[in-house]
Amino acid sequence: MGPQVGAGGAVGGAAGGAVQRLRWSAAGRAWSYGCRAERTALRARTPGRTTVGLLTRDIALDLGTAATRIYNAHSGVTVNEPSAVAVNTTTGRILAIGAEAGRMCGRTPAHVKVIRPMRAGNIDDFEVAGRMLHHLLLLAGHRGPGRTQAVVCAPSDTTGVGRRAVLDACRVVGVGRVRLIPKPVAAALGAGLPVQEATGTLIVDVGAGTTEIAVLCLSGVVAARSVPVSGDALDEALQHHLRKRYQLDIGRHTAEQLKRGLAEAAGEGRTLPVRGRDAASGLPVTLALEIEEVRAALRDPLERIVSAVTAVLDRCPPELSHDILERGVTLTGDGSRLHGLDLLLQEATGTPVRIAQDPGTAAVRGAGRCVEEPSLRHLLEAAPAR
Numbered sequence: 001m002g003p004q005v006g007a008g009g010a011v012g013g014a015a016g017g018a019v020q021r022l023r024w025s026a027a028g029r030a031w032s033y034g035c036r037a038e039r040t041a042l043r044a045r046t047p048g049r050t051t052v053g054l055l056t057r058d059i060a061l062d063l064g065t066a067a068t069r070i071y072n073a074h075s076g077v078t079v080n081e082p083s084a085v086a087v088n089t090t091t092g093r094i095l096a097i098g099a100e101a102g103r104m105c106g107r108t109p110a111h112v113k114v115i116r117p118m119r120a121g122n123i124d125d126f127e128v129a130g131r132m133l134h135h136l137l138l139l140a141g142h143r144g145p146g147r148t149q150a151v152v153c154a155p156s157d158t159t160g161v162g163r164r165a166v167l168d169a170c171r172v173v174g175v176g177r178v179r180l181i182p183k184p185v186a187a188a189l190g191a192g193l194p195v196q197e198a199t200g201t202l203i204v205d206v207g208a209g210t211t212e213i214a215v216l217c218l219s220g221v222v223a224a225r226s227v228p229v230s231g232d233a234l235d236e237a238l239q240h241h242l243r244k245r246y247q248l249d250i251g252r253h254t255a256e257q258l259k260r261g262l263a264e265a266a267g268e269g270r271t272l273p274v275r276g277r278d279a280a281s282g283l284p285v286t287l288a289l290e291i292e293e294v295r296a297a298l299r300d301p302l303e304r305i306v307s308a309v310t311a312v313l314d315r316c317p318p319e320l321s322h323d324i325l326e327r328g329v330t331l332t333g334d335g336s337r338l339h340g341l342d343l344l345l346q347e348a349t350g351t352p353v354r355i356a357q358d359p360g361t362a363a364v365r366g367a368g369r370c371v372e373e374p375s376l377r378h379l380l381e382a383a384p385a386r
C-alpha cells in the first residue's frame, strides 16, 4: 500500500509526531505546518542540520540516492537530509522523512519499511519521492504552488523518462519553473573549477548510487561516463565478504560505518570491530577485522571506479589530457571521502587528485550558483516540452 494523504490534504504524522501535519490554506494559498508553535517544534528537532528558511523563491536541488540537498538563493545549503522515508506498510502512513527516517534504517519492526525513493540519482518511487520532496521543500521555506523556481541536478546519462520524472515531481509539489543541470557540471562549479574557460578539467563525483566522471571545457562536457558503482556498491561488497567468509550478516548501516571507519583506523595496523548476526545460529557476533581485509573486500568496486576514470582520460583529446595532467583531478560527492581513494586515483592516472571542500554539497552549491548568477544560466538544460 502506498503512503496516504490524510483528510484535507495533510500528510499524516504518526510515530510520536515524527512528521508534522501539513495543511493547505486556501485563503493563504500556501502549505504550512499550521501554526508557529509547530514550526518552532520542527526547528528544535533539527538543530544545526537544517534551518527552516524564510520565504525564498529560487532554489537548487540535488535529489541524490543517499541525500537530498536544497540550496536557497542567497542563503546557502538549508537542507541536507537522507533521501529516506519510513512508511507503515499496514496503514500506508508516512512515519518519518529525512534524518529521522535514516535513523530508523535497519531498526524497524516488521510493519515499518524505510524506503529510499531514489536509485542511481533517478526517481525510483515517484509517489514516495514526491512526499519526501514536499516535506524537505517546506523545511527549506518553500511556501506554495508556483512561487519557487528550481535548478535541479540530474545524472549526466539520465534518460528522457528520468528527466520527465524529476520535472513532474517538482511541479507536483508546486515548483513553478524547473531547469536541469548535469550533476558533474554542477559539482565542478561547486568545487570552484573554471568550467567556462578553454582548459580541460576532470571531475569525478562519487555518490551513493553512481560515480560520474566528466571532462569539461568551454562550458561543455567533452567526455563523460557514469558507472553504477559507488558508496552503495562498496557497502554491498563488505556485506558480501562478511557473509561469504564468516557467515556473518550485517546491515547496510553497519557496512557503511565499517567503510567510514577506515579513515580513523588507517596507518596503525589496527582492526575494526564489526557487529552482526551469525547466519546459522542467528546469535549476535562481534568480529575484529584487519584493515587490510576491509580494503581487500573493497578492491573490486574500487577497481571499477578507477578503470572508468582512466577510460574517460583515454577518450580525451590530447590537448585536454595535457591540461588535466597539469591541473589534476577533482573529487566531489561524499563517497570521495573514502580513505585512500584519492591516492588510488592518483597512482592510476599519474595526476594530482584533490578532494573538493565539503564534497557532498558541491553539486547543489554549484547548481545554486546558477540560480544566483545569470551569467551561468547557459549551463542549464532547457526543460523538455510537456
Ligand SMILES: Nc1ncnc2c1ncn2[C@@H]1O[C@H](COP(=O)(O)OP(=O)(O)OP(=O)(O)O)[C@@H](O)[C@H]1O
Residues within 6 Å of the ligand: 063, 064, 065, 066, 067, 068, 120, 121, 122, 206, 207, 208, 209, 210, 211, 230, 231, 232, 256, 259, 260, 263, 332, 333, 334, 335, 336, 337, 338, 339, 359, 360
Ligand atoms: N567518510 C566517508 N568515507 C567513505 N564513504 C563515505 C563517507 N562519508 C560518506 N560516504 C558515502 O558517501 C555516499 C553518499 O554520497 P553522496 O551524498 O554524495 O551521494 P548522493 O549524491 O546521494 O548519491 P548519487 O550522486 O549517487 O545520487 C554514501 O555511500 C556514504 O556511505
